[in-house]
Amino acid sequence: MSHPEVQIIPANAVSWDMLAHILSRGYADYPEPASVTSLQLRQMVAAWDIDLSGSAVALREGEGLVGIGLLALRGRRAWISGLAVVPEWRHRGVGRAILNRLIHEARERDAAHAILEVLIDNEPAIALYKSTGFRIRRELLTWERHPEEGPLPVPPLRAERSAVTFLVQDFDAWHPEPPRWQRELRSLRPFLKSLDGWALREGGQVAAYALTFERGDELDLVDVGIAPWTTARAVARPLLQSLQLLHMDYLLTLRYLPAGDPLSPVLAALGFHVRRRQYEMRLELAPQRAGGA
Numbered sequence: 001m002s003h004p005e006v007q008i009i010p011a012n013a014v015s016w017d018m019l020a021h022i023l024s025r026g027y028a029d030y031p032e033p034a035s036v037t038s039l040q041l042r043q044m045v046a047a048w049d050i051d052l053s054g055s056a057v058a059l060r061e062g063e064g065l066v067g068i069g070l071l072a073l074r075g076r077r078a079w080i081s082g083l084a085v086v087p088e089w090r091h092r093g094v095g096r097a098i099l100n101r102l103i104h105e106a107r108e109r110d111a112a113h114a115i116l117e118v119l120i121d122n123e124p125a126i127a128l129y130k131s132t133g134f135r136i137r138r139e140l141l142t143w144e145r146h147p148e149e150g151p152l153p154v155p156p157l158r159a160e161r162s163a164v165t166f167l168v169q170d171f172d173a174w175h176p177e178p179p180r181w182q183r184e185l186r187s188l189r190p191f192l193k194s195l196d197g198w199a200l201r202e203g204g205q206v207a208a209y210a211l212t213f214e215r216g217d218e219l220d221l222v223d224v225g226i227a228p229w230t231t232a233r234a235v236a237r238p239l240l241q242s243l244q245l246l247h248m249d250y251l252l253t254l255r256y257l258p259a260g261d262p263l264s265p266v267l268a269a270l271g272f273h274v275r276r277r278q279y280e281m282r283l284e285l286a287p288q289r290a291g292g293a
Contacts, residue, residue, distance in 0.1 A: 010053050096132075
């Protein structure tokens with residue numbers, strides 16, 4: 001866990017401003033650059049259950065922080081929610097030193113496994129994670145549909161606005177493929193008030209719903225749920241058609257959807273395209289306790 005040129009120290013040993021700065025620097029040249037303020041970072045830490053005492057930063061004397069790794073915990077699950085090194089310090093073992101510290105801290109906290117995500121074309125990072133025992137678990141897809149694709153046919157059923165808190169009452173049952181950490185209900189709950197809820201009803205019952213967020217000319221499909229008594233093919237199509245017709249000039253985006261989710265073929269049929277692919281990787285840390293999560 002040590003490194004000859006930098007110190008690996010707990011993330012809670014430095015200020016929020018320093019953490020936000022190094023996180024932004026480390027991800028500045030990524031395909032989706034992350035630029036966060038200290039306030040935004042505080043919100044992320046709270047929503048995603050990030051443990052700053054178990055997270056780590058790399059400190060170079062005379063230069064300041066050159067890398068960061070964030071560790072989140074829920075029960076016996078651990079998630080490495082960010083691992084970034086500034087460009088001039090990459091390929092010098094800093095990322096490995098931070099990763100090893102995060103794995104150690106996860107074990108110290110009795111986590112049974114740890115997960116992380118990585119772009120599928122980031123071969124150096126994938127090689128690093130595999131060398132420490134991580135294995136590819138599944139693929140996560142970011143889908144989008146541009147307005148240039150044209151309007152979709154008018155569906156026989158229309159989505160209507162609905163209370164967000166009502167729609168997520170049975171969240172787990174409405175997601176046969178477990179969502180990514182950031183899209184779990186626990187992660188979404190602090191932000192529910194800022195989302196719009198849309199329900200598609202069939203026979204008087206909600207058969208599908210979507211939670212959306214407007215960002216400029218983009219409509220972010222933050223979450224889509226399908227009732228367990230129906231199928232995505234039957235109800236997701238009219239739901240998404242409704243939303244597209246209500247937002248005809250918007251780019252529609254659905255991030256981090258597991259490739260095996262029943263929504264994937266529906267999205268493809270409606271003219272959505274995969275913009276980005278990630279691997280979710282998993283490292284087994286300890287035998288599962290009897291009756292454990």
